[in-house]
Amino acid sequence: MSTPNLNGRGAGPASSPADPAAPAASVPIKAIRLRHPWRMVFAIVLIVVFALAIVDAAFRPAYDWPTVAKYLFDRRISQAALVTLELTVYSMVIAIVLGVILAVMRLSPNPVVKSLAWFYLWVFRGTPVYVQLTIWGLISLIYSSIDIGIPFMHPWVSFETNAALSTFALAVIGLSLNEAAYMAEIVRAGLLAVDRGQEEAATALGMSWSQTMTRVILPQSMRVIIPPTGNEVISMLKTTSLVTAVPFSFDLFARSRDISAETFNPIPLLIVASIWYLFFTSILMVGQYFLEKRFARGIGDRQPDKKGGGSNPEPITGVTVVPESEQAPATRSTREPGTGQGGPS
Template sequence: MTTPSTGPIGLDPNEPAPIKAVPLRHPGQWIAAAIVLVLVGLFLWGAATNKAYGWDTYAKYLFDTRILSGVGYTLALTILAMIIAIVLGVLLAIMRLSPNPVLRSVAWVYLWIFRGTPVYVQLVFWGLFPSIYKRIDLGIPFVVQFAHFDIQAWNAAFLFAVIGLGLNEAAYMAEIVRAGVSSVGEGQSEASVALGMSWRQTMTRTVLPQAMRVIIPPTGNELISMLKTTSLVAAVPFSLELYGRARDISGVNFQPIPLLVVASTWYLIITSILMVGQFYLERYYSKGASRQMTARQLKAMAAAQNAPAMTEGGEDAR
């Protein structure tokens, strides 16, 4: 029921009429999506019907025991190298932040060398390590030696590959950790010290949990990058990892394309799993840092806004 002067009963005549919002249409987005789907479909159809891909060979070797062994070696190289990189990277970051100029200089020179030379060149040097240092003696220089190691007798290509990858990655992890620790305000550390916390407690309970928000994303990227960098350990030489196994098999059956697709498939599978783990780890350490308010916070804010404003005497200001 309505009246000529007031409009619908129950509505304030002084209030403006409600706006009927019409969503803005984006026909360009639908056209672009259709074009992309068509292109993807054409590519998949062309790949499926192209005999050069050798899909029968792909299916034969996807779960071959040699390929699965290569996946295991690739994961071992990645995990062990990243452990070395993280431990040494934290140490180098502390040295970079130290007030001691000697420690800062040593850390800077390390970063300058390992970040300034290609990882492939470094791996070649590690492969030539037994030729450069045929024997290592431990003891007091020019006086007495307690132990002797014949490096040339070692068959340790895997060990040298892990060391080469880990030492190179440590230079990048040091900068990531340093940036994460530096992102935490000094007031956080000062407040922890004022509460009676020791340096270890301050780092583990205050600084590092907040720094992890900055450290985790680039560390996840470096882990994925390390997974793919293991394909370069042929320079050591070490050829038992995933790409090396695929290359060896293709050298026998003369079908490199399907074996490359096999290796790429496994790299994508492992990378996808790592990306999922990185997502949940980032979400865990970002608690309390998100700008999106929870339902409880929204209710509290609404209650505070609807509460009557009080004067200094405690009376309703309205």
């Protein structure tokens, strides 16, 4: 601000304070992290409790860690672990195929087809899997033979049920039919998550129903289907321990139970089975993570650019600093030099 003299000319800058209309220099706010002392205390308590539990388990005689090490890689245990994987894979493949078929039936406009799919889901989701496996184990009492031919006429081919279906096959059938009911709802939810306009656009482009499903609907629904499907695979791996109801006694849990009956020491063998289950589920969880990441590309918020900013990026303060040179001219006030008259610039 300049002070005019008697002849109306500017006499240079005065020693008065700065013009209040002039913009103040922008200063970033210094963010101070809030302190949470009780959170730290709680974390320390958890660490201490966890460490004490580990130390207690390491020296507790009932766990018998030498026996655990002895049977962890026993040939019978490793073979049973392989059988458990086979049960899981076969059951999930059949369940996924049946689940897709049931989901399409549930979405069908035909009331008969939709009702049959709903009845299947009602039965297999409403009864415990252990009860279903027990019934499958007694299937030879219900159907003594498997007949192929025209109903109410002499069968063309007939098989004894016990000879045609092994306990392994019965275990796979029981697990897959139960799991198909849950997979049907997962697939149906994924299909319904895709906008209706996607199907209409594909139809307008001349795509057939199969092309629309395989190229438009299913790829977009996979990001909804993959996470619960991964959880179902992990759950199926653990559900295989119930096939003793068939009875099938060559899975991981049954073999470890049989060995413990010989050694009269069940706890170490249960730990051995748990370690194998944890090993398999850990691998499945890693695979599920990468599958979710693969099918979730392009979904969600855009990640911040990590390449810019140099070696010393500016701290995040929650305030955008605007340089003085970029501020609006209306916020400044100047006077015309030599006249003492003020006006907007």
